[in-house]
Amino acid sequence: MTLIATQSLTKTYGGRVTALSDLTVTVEPGVVGLVGANGAGKSTFIKILLGLLAPTRGRASVLGLDPTTDAAAVRARVGYMPEHDCLPPDLSAAEFVTHLGRMSGLPKTVARERASEALRHVGLYEERYRQIGGYSTGMKQRVKLAQALVHDPDLLLLDEPTNGLDPAGRDAMLALIQRIGAEFGISVVVCSHLLGEVERICDALVAIDGGRLLRSDHISAMTSATDVLAVEVSEGIDQLAARLTELALPVRRDGRLLLVPLADDQTYDSILRAVAELDLPLHRLDQRRHRVAELFAPRETASVH
Numbered sequence: 001m002t003l004i005a006t007q008s009l010t011k012t013y014g015g016r017v018t019a020l021s022d023l024t025v026t027v028e029p030g031v032v033g034l035v036g037a038n039g040a041g042k043s044t045f046i047k048i049l050l051g052l053l054a055p056t057r058g059r060a061s062v063l064g065l066d067p068t069t070d071a072a073a074v075r076a077r078v079g080y081m082p083e084h085d086c087l088p089p090d091l092s093a094a095e096f097v098t099h100l101g102r103m104s105g106l107p108k109t110v111a112r113e114r115a116s117e118a119l120r121h122v123g124l125y126e127e128r129y130r131q132i133g134g135y136s137t138g139m140k141q142r143v144k145l146a147q148a149l150v151h152d153p154d155l156l157l158l159d160e161p162t163n164g165l166d167p168a169g170r171d172a173m174l175a176l177i178q179r180i181g182a183e184f185g186i187s188v189v190v191c192s193h194l195l196g197e198v199e200r201i202c203d204a205l206v207a208i209d210g211g212r213l214l215r216s217d218h219i220s221a222m223t224s225a226t227d228v229l230a231v232e233v234s235e236g237i238d239q240l241a242a243r244l245t246e247l248a249l250p251v252r253r254d255g256r257l258l259l260v261p262l263a264d265d266q267t268y269d270s271i272l273r274a275v276a277e278l279d280l281p282l283h284r285l286d287q288r289r290h291r292v293a294e295l296f297a298p299r300e301t302a303s304v305h
């Protein structure tokens with residue numbers, strides 16, 4: 001089933017600021033990155049999907065439901081981790097997550113059990129009876145993730161889940177999100193302005209810019225092979241570059257790599273032979289891949305779908 005589908009989705013605030021503009025996109029289940037610079041419209045998009053904001057024009061559906069007319073049904077099946085802190089400092093994580101479980105309709109004992117389980121999944125089981133006010137930023141982010149999981153949703157919407165975390169905390173949070181997607185079979189939409197982060201854990205990406213769709217595709221399609229070979233030798237790069245030029249291969253240097261257009265099958269062989277003749281230690285020889293970051297390259301080179 002399609003996870004999310006929108007048609008010409010448009011949102012203007014006060015008739016002046018256009019946060020989303022004619023956005024039509026279809027998202028399949030999996031771990032999906034929603035990327036765009038600050039102000040691109042990501043939070044607005046998420047809030048419309050949750051039924052917290054009404055679109056100015058256009059339509060959206062989440063798990064086959066319309067959030068404008070069926071917000072309660074959407075929220076019963078979707079977990080939301082907001083960007084900003086919303087945690088009561090004087091409650092324990094166990095109390096807080098249980099409370100939100102009850103608010104989503106779970107009976108008391110079930111809510112308590114589910115809260116413990118959700119806190120265990122995010123690595124806070126041991127600390128669950130401590131007051132949230134004494135938690136580190138990373139722990140607070142995990143509480144926010146646990147409350148999004150408590151009612152066993154089919155889809156998680158995570159708004160900037162690595163906000164405020166140090167590099168180790170970010171890695172841990174990304175690993176956790178990836179594990180939730182893989183182990184529990186829950187689809188996850190991760191909003192981020194950090195493309196490099198989501199690129200590491202997502203199956204697909206939706207990129208928006210200025211409220212418009214820039215591109216929506218599988219990561220693999222965005223990182224498809226190019227017709228350029230990248231060669232790296234541990235030493236003798238200048239020698240190799242000179243030799244390849246002698247062989248009439250148009251070689252270009254890019255840092256520690258030599259880039260050679262892949263003309264035909266002979267190109268591989270010619271490079272391997274040149275490396276062997278010069279007796280150089282070959283580190284790698286492979287077809288270069290497009291980088292997802294090229295999505296946000298200057299407009300004239302970005303591909304727009």
Ligand SMILES: Nc1ncnc2c1ncn2[C@@H]1O[C@H](COP(=O)(O)OP(=O)(O)OP(=O)(O)O)[C@@H](O)[C@H]1O
Nearest residue numbers: 013017018019036037038039040041042043044045
């Ligand atoms: N309540 C509001 N009233 C007026 N303008 C708003 C409101 N909420 C958002 N905007 C504007 O709409 C645009 C999109 O904002 P949005 O928060 O959706 O973007 P974002 O991609 O989530 O960015 P960020 O990561 O900074 O939150 C921005 O120009 C923002 O200033």
